[in-house]
Amino acid sequence: MSRLQHFLYGCRDSIPMIVGILPFGLIYGALASLAGLSLAQALGMSLLVYAGSAQFIAISLLTLGSGTLVILLTTLVVNLRHVLYSAALQPYVGGLSQRWRVPLAFGLTDETFAVVQRRYLARGMSEHGQWYHAGVALALYLSWVGSSLVGALFGQSVPNLAGWGLDFAMLATFIGIVVPALRNQPQIAAALVAGAVALLCHAWPYKLGLMAAALSGIAVGVWLERRQAPVISGEVV
Amino acid sequence: MDVWPLILGMALITFAIRYSLFAFPHLRFPPSVRQGLQYVPTAVLSAIVLPGMLIPDGQQWAFTLHNAYLLAGLATIAIAALTRHLLATIAGGLLVFFVVRGVLGQLPL
Numbered sequence: 181m182s183r184l185q186h187f188l189y190g191c192r193d194s195i196p197m198i199v200g201i202l203p204f205g206l207i208y209g210a211l212a213s214l215a216g217l218s219l220a221q222a223l224g225m226s227l228l229v230y231a232g233s234a235q236f237i238a239i240s241l242l243t244l245g246s247g248t249l250v251i252l253l254t255t256l257v258v259n260l261r262h263v264l265y266s267a268a269l270q271p272y273v274g275g276l277s278q279r280w281r282v283p284l285a286f287g288l289t290d291e292t293f294a295v296v297q298r299r300y301l302a303r304g305m306s307e308h309g310q311w312y313h314a315g316v317a318l319a320l321y322l323s324w325v326g327s328s329l330v331g332a333l334f335g336q337s338v339p340n341l342a343g344w345g346l347d348f349a350m351l352a353t354f355i356g357i358v359v360p361a362l363r364n365q366p367q368i369a370a371a372l373v374a375g376a377v378a379l380l381c382h383a384w385p386y387k388l389g390l391m392a393a394a395l396s397g398i399a400v401g402v403w404l405e406r407r408q409a410p411v412i413s414g415e416v417v
Numbered sequence: 418m419d420v421w422p423l424i425l426g427m428a429l430i431t432f433a434i435r436y437s438l439f440a441f442p443h444l445r446f447p448p449s450v451r452q453g454l455q456y457v458p459t460a461v462l463s464a465i466v467l468p469g470m471l472i473p474d475g476q477q478w479a480f481t482l483h484n485a486y487l488l489a490g491l492a493t494i495a496i497a498a499l500t501r502h503l504l505a506t507i508a509g510g511l512l513v514f515f516v517v518r519g520v521l522g523q524l525p526l
């Protein structure tokens with residue numbers, strides 16, 4: 181099949197994620213304009229940074245009057261999880277030319293990762309894997325930028341757009357990614373431990389609790405998997 | 418404050434993080450690291466979701482029946498477990514969330 185077809189499959193498989201991204205982009209745009217960002221700045225952040233949760237946190241820190249350095253440090257910590265995504269996709273994307281790797285890295289969000297990882301695990305780079313990846317990345321990028329724009333344009337004319345709680349869309353999306361992955365005990369334990377540590381450490385500065393939680397969850401998952409390995413080695417895990 | 422330097426800084430940091438391991442195409446990870454990478458989405462996203470449900474404003478615990486994020490979050494988890502369908506989970510979860518907030522009188526209407 182042609183490259184275009186796989187590109188379009190990527191766009192199609194992104195539709196569920198787009199349903200979650202649109203409300204989140206709307207609320208980001210509305211909050212950004214309420215925080216005093218100009219239309220160009222609110223849109224520019226989505227165009228150039230393209231990291232929903234980090235942008236959301238940056239806007240709330242700006243509203244609280246935090247300095248640039250604090251916001252940059254928080255961005256670093258909140259987005260550090262993408263090192264792990266980068267590592268997980270490197271065996272597939274690593275073989276592509278730089279012309280591919282740069283834009284695919286730019287578009288490596290939680291949602292993009294969740295969609296393309298499923299395909300890479302099933303079929304590797306076969307059948308124009310990079311074109312599928314590009315379709316996912318572009319569809320999700322345009323959804324984020326477009327909904328940010330609409331939110332920034334109308335956020336102040338629709339009364340109380342910020343009060344609707346559209347940020348729940350991100351939680352619903354992440355729940356939709358995580359729950360189907362909880363197929364065995366180590367995965368379930370990783371989720372529970374990461375969630376518990378994140379709750380206990382939520383007051384740590386610069387969102388450092390998020391990274392501590394993620395690493396704890398991963399460690400527990402690996403530990404349990406190894407402990408079980410002799411028992412379940414004959415089964416399909 | 419001038420926002421543009423902040424935006425450019427955030428953009429550079431975010432891109433550098435995402436590109437980090439794509440920069441080393443020939444790097445091969447030891448089995449233990451590859452094993453750990455399988456738990457990345459589960460651990461990272463759970464660490465965002467649970468506080469989002471129980472501490473929705475980022476400051477105060479909200480372990481109450483008036484917390485729409487908690488109630489709708491639990492409903493969304495149930496939808497995900499039963500259907501294993503991403504679109505049903507996201508759309509259904511959002512629907513439940515707005516119904517719950519409506520019932521609780523928390524929508525700015």
